[in-house]
Amino acid sequence: MGTAADRSGRVVVDVWMPSYPATPSFLAEVREIARAFEREHPDYRIELVECPYLSLPEKVNRAAQRGHRPAIVQYYFTSTQVARDMRTDTGEPLFTPVQRAIGGRTEILGHPVVIDDLLPAARAYYSIGDELLAIPPFVSTTLLYTNTSLLSECGVPEVPRTWAELTEACRKLAGRTGAVDPGVSWPNGGWIFQQAVAQQGAVLVAPDNGRTDRAKQVQLDSPAMLAFVHWWRQLYLDGFYYYSGVRAVDAGAGEAWVRNYQAFAEQRVAFVLSTSVEAERMVQAGRQGGFEVTASPMPYNDEVPYAGNVLGGDALWLGNGLDEATRDGALAFMQYLLTPEHAATRHKTTRFSPVTRSSIELLEREGWFDANPHQRVALDQLDASDDSFAAAGALLGDFAGLHDVLTQAMDDVLICGADPDQRFAEASLKAQQQLDEYNADCLGERSAPAGPRRFAVN
Known part of the structure; x- marks a missing residue:
């Protein structure tokens, strides 16, 4: 050449x-x-x-x-x-x-x-x-941003390190005089699911998160995934979690993160999970709003050993x-x-x-x-x-399709009251079908041309 x-x-x-x-x-x-x-x-x-x-x-x-x-x-x-x-x-x-x-x-x-x-x-x-x-x-990576001024007012001595500590902090915040808003927010986005599963030492796909062979088996209803989904749902049912109603996929991706930031900047929540790229923006929101902001690691499930964040x-x-x-x-x-x-x-x-x-x-x-x-x-x-x-994180085709399936399932759990175990079992089957189709395209096992989602990146 x-x-x-x-x-x-x-x-x-x-x-x-x-x-x-x-x-x-x-x-x-x-x-x-x-x-x-x-x-x-x-x-x-x-x-x-x-x-x-x-x-x-x-x-x-x-x-x-x-x-x-x-x-x-x-x-x-x-x-x-x-x-x-x-x-x-x-x-x-x-x-x-x-x-x-x-x-x-x-x-x-x-x-x-x-x-x-x-x-x-x-x-x-x-x-x-x-x-x-x-x-x-x-x-x-994903970090926790905390309005430590609000924490001090409510007698919470330290930034939460675990899911249990974050739940307890939200409970104390909810008891403050005149409080009507939830304590924590994060976008309903696929990256958040990735983080929570990785922290617990579990994989999204088998074998080995797609790192020893091509990813073939989706695991969206694993114990680690369901532990996170049940905890998230309970926060929502208790009034501790703010959901913007926008899924962080496709056209709504940017809007979901914007609303997440706004809830924190306007002190409607004391905690947000967001990308580390927003660290300066979150701290600046505190300076402009007259409150102190601390960036800290994403809380993890302390019922299992911590493995890491993707x-x-x-x-x-x-x-x-x-x-x-x-x-x-x-x-x-x-x-x-x-x-x-x-x-x-x-x-x-x-x-x-x-x-x-x-x-x-x-x-x-x-x-x-x-x-x-x-x-x-x-x-x-x-x-x-x-x-x-x-x-290390997952490697698989049609990651965007998997994110779409995950966020729709969580939306159904939060908004429609769907049973988490059943809904995520359905999600896993749907994502499996999408992965099978992607792999078949790549391996030449079907004659249909690759669809646009094969190259999507969300």
């Missing part, structure tokens, strides 16, 4: 990037880093292709079927299995494992290789066995079949994006957590975490992982 070049003869590295409404500065920063890379390597041009994150996998697939092989694609973490399954127009894998392409080198075009510097949890999610598939430029964020995938010059330019740009200086700067602007030890050490030397302790909590939570398949 020949080297792609522009009219000046430079090697072109095309990088397909997602655009996120919540982080409008994201792509502008990547463009600045790309121009800096080009100044250091005048024989290369980094060509950024922007696409809304929801439609990116489908557009990449369409391009691949026309014979185009992108050098780098940045996918949301729920598209990991989709990336593994994508094929070129000739039937080859569209992407190649980045560790395999690096081939033991310690630097590429003069840039140090960063994969051994990655946080263990970040490396674990994007690895199969000991092989790293893709490089995450940043990560996130991550969120994106990863950079390397195109397969690239010529040597394009491949090495792409690999070098990946390393360049994750230099300590670039990673630290992007953390400060995007609020995603840095993903390398060297960038964290740089931020520590600068006193960043001393001044912003709420930004350190996500890193500590991810470091608490027990390295199990459960804590």
Whole structure:
């Protein structure tokens, strides 16, 4: 395959990037880093292709079927299995494992290789066995945000660490004079279910969360899942949980998180579970509203051993079949994006957590975490992982379909009074059908074309 070049003869590295409404500065920063890379390597041009994150996998697939092989694609973490399954127009894998392409080198075009510097949890999610598939430029996780001013008023001495402690804190908050609002909120979103199941050392899919073989068996009615659903339902029945009524899928995804934030900012709830990316926003809401905010790890079920919390964020995938010059330019740009200086700067602007030890050490030397302790909590939570398949997180096709099934089931439990055990057994059967169809598409076991949900990312 020949080297792609522009009219000046430079090697072109095309990088397909997602655009996120919540982080409008994201792509502008990547463009600045790309121009800096080009100044250091005048024989290369980094060509950024922007696409809304929801439609990116489908557009990449369409391009691949026309014979185009992108050098780098940045996918949301729920598209990991989709990336593994994508094929070129000739039937080859569209992407190649980045560790395999690096081939033991310690630097590429003069840039140090960063994969051994990655946080263990970040490396674990994007690895199969000991092989790293893709490089995450940043990560996130789910945290608890607490209005500690309200807690002090109600005689709650500490931020809750467990489900039981959170329930008891909500009970005390409900007893305050004039209180009519619930104590806690979180979006009805698939990521929250993932977190709760992983914390309890359970998997979403068998075998082994899709990490020793292709995910084949959905487990949405496992004891761990039902323990979380029953606890959540009881909070709602007791008046302790605020539900916005919007599921965090498809068109309602953004709105669900917005309403979650608003309930906290307006002090209609004392606790929220939300992404670590919102740590600064939550603390700022307290400053503007005149109350203190503490970020802390997501509460867990203390009736079982804690295993860990899963991550969120994106990863950079390397195109397969690239010529040597394009491949090495792409690999070098990946390393360049994750230099300590670039990673630290992007953390400060995007609020995603840095993903390398060297960038964290740089931020520590600068006193960043001393001044912003709420930004350190996500890193500590991810470091608490027990390295199990459960804590690493699930890999499966049609993650969006599974999330849709989960959130609809929970909506039925909360709003319609559905029996949790029965409803989640039904949900598991529905999600199993969807996974079976996805796998059949990938394995060529049915003639029907892949539907749009195969490439969805929620």
